Amino acid sequence: MHANRKINVAVIGLGWVATNRHIQVILRNPRLHLYGIVDKRPERIKSATEKYPWIRTSVSQEGEMPWGKDVQAVVIATDPLNHYTLAKKMLMAGKHVLMEKPLTMSVEESRDLQEISSRTGMLCCVVHNFQFARSTLRLKQMILEGNLGEIQSIEAIQLSNPRRRLPTWYEQLPFGLFYDESPHMFYMLESLAGREIQHIASTVIHKDGQNTPLSVSGHYSAGDIPVRLSMNFNASLSEWHIAVMGSKGIGIVDVFRDILVTMPNDGLHRAREILTSSGSLVFTHLWGFFKSGILLARGRLFYGSDMVWERFTDGLEMKHHPIEISVVRGLRIVELQHEIMNKSMIFKLAADENSGN
Structure with a gap:
């Protein structure tokens, strides 16, 4: 990837984080170009095109991008239920992937993404921004x-x-x-x-x-x-x-x-x-x-999201996996989450019928 050529990025999922963090950081990064957006809600697509009239758009829940051949990287900012399916699809299509946390819904899915990333040479990274x-x-x-x-x-x-x-x-x-x-x-x-x-x-x-x-x-x-x-x-x-x-x-x-x-x-x-x-x-x-x-x-309080994008972009240009946001770290955090769910002592409180809650 040429250092003097901007990286075309597509945003999949136009929720609050994508709109107020990822898109704003991409627009401010001289190495990145906001190329297209994908969302399942037409009204969100319409609102985005009014702000950014140059972008390509697609209304899709499966991440379909008819214009995707010129996209080098995607950020997946959908709900976690769709992370694995979308990330796998993008990696297999030759796109580098930055995805919101949690990486996936299971340890097995995270391990699969790690294997696909290693096999294809595509970056798979996770937004662990507050660090x-x-x-x-x-x-x-x-x-x-x-x-x-x-x-x-x-x-x-x-x-x-x-x-x-x-x-x-x-x-x-x-x-x-x-x-x-x-x-x-x-x-x-x-x-x-x-x-x-x-x-x-x-x-x-x-x-x-x-x-x-x-x-x-x-x-x-x-x-x-x-x-x-x-x-x-x-x-x-x-x-x-x-x-x-x-x-x-x-x-x-x-x-x-x-x-x-x-x-x-x-x-x-x-x-x-x-x-x-x-x-x-x-x-x-x-x-x-x-x-x-x-x-x-000034609209520049990004809570480390700008640094995540810097590391991700460095990884794309220098062809290395940024360790602190790598799929390996994403897998590690998913393992810790499931450890809580599988090893904890779990207590249940009965609902109070008189409280109205």
């Missing part, structure tokens, strides 16, 4: 430079308000919203740990009549470092936080705001030390809020 967000990269730098001291534990905490904007299809997935959103937690934990995490124990609490659990808790190890995952799908607000505790201090990634909050070790927890840690908390949050706010106002 490249500004806040996460800064935290990783602090870990590497020893600013937090010896790492003592890592925790991921996700709160999800069921009333927030959610995809219509999530209850069709195994464990519902857990299967759609947990990849972010898992790849972030392994990225910050710098190694694979090993399952120790986990619990899942379900409520009758709901596919999405009320909560998921998992305990892991990264060598001698304890790692914990906590996901609550019935919260009154939506917050995602990843915390790395070190002997010198703590770093917390506020995922939704792309903010890194840091606090020093508060020692004996005396008034002076409490004021110091509180001041650090307030200052780093406000400074991060200011920086993220400017990017958001």
Whole structure:
């Protein structure tokens, strides 16, 4: 692939993420050209062509592209139920594939995509974007430079308000919203740990009549470092936080705001030390809020999606598989998801007939 020739990209699936992240990043990348779009809903195609009148279009649920011979790469941003079928079809047709998480619905499907990618030489990559967000990269730098001291534990905490904007299809997935959103937690934990995490124990609490659990808790190890995952799908607000505790201090990634909050070790927890840690908390949050706010106002807060596309494009031009977003990593995260579903202690709460829920 010539370095001075733009790569023609087709977008399959025109949901919120494709419209507000992928298309915007593609349009801003001088190495990429938004060549065409595919969606099963004619109204979405119509809306997109009004914004981007030069693009080719196709109304299809199977990813049909009559103009596809000039497309070198596709991004699959449909619901996860269709990831495997579409990715396999595109790889076999000689297209490089970048796909939204989760990679597939099963470990076996993910392994099959890995084999097809290896056999055909086509890239198959997954959008594990938050590991490249500004806040996460800064935290990783602090870990590497020893600013937090010896790492003592890592925790991921996700709160999800069921009333927030959610995809219509999530209850069709195994464990519902857990299967759609947990990849972010898992790849972030392994990225910050710098190694694979090993399952120790986990619990899942379900409520009758709901596919999405009320909560998921998992305990892991990264060598001698304890790692914990906590996901609550019935919260009154939506917050995602990843915390790395070190002997010198703590770093917390506020995922939704792309903010890194840091606090020093508060020692004996005396008034002076409490004021110091509180001041650090307030200052780093406000400074991060200011920086993220400017990017958001300029339409450039992409939460690492731009870096995913940079790595994917580098892989296309230099003919190598970018490890952090490779199909191998996608498979690994799917394995962690199924480990929770297959190895957890599962508790069920009966629906309260008097609550109306």
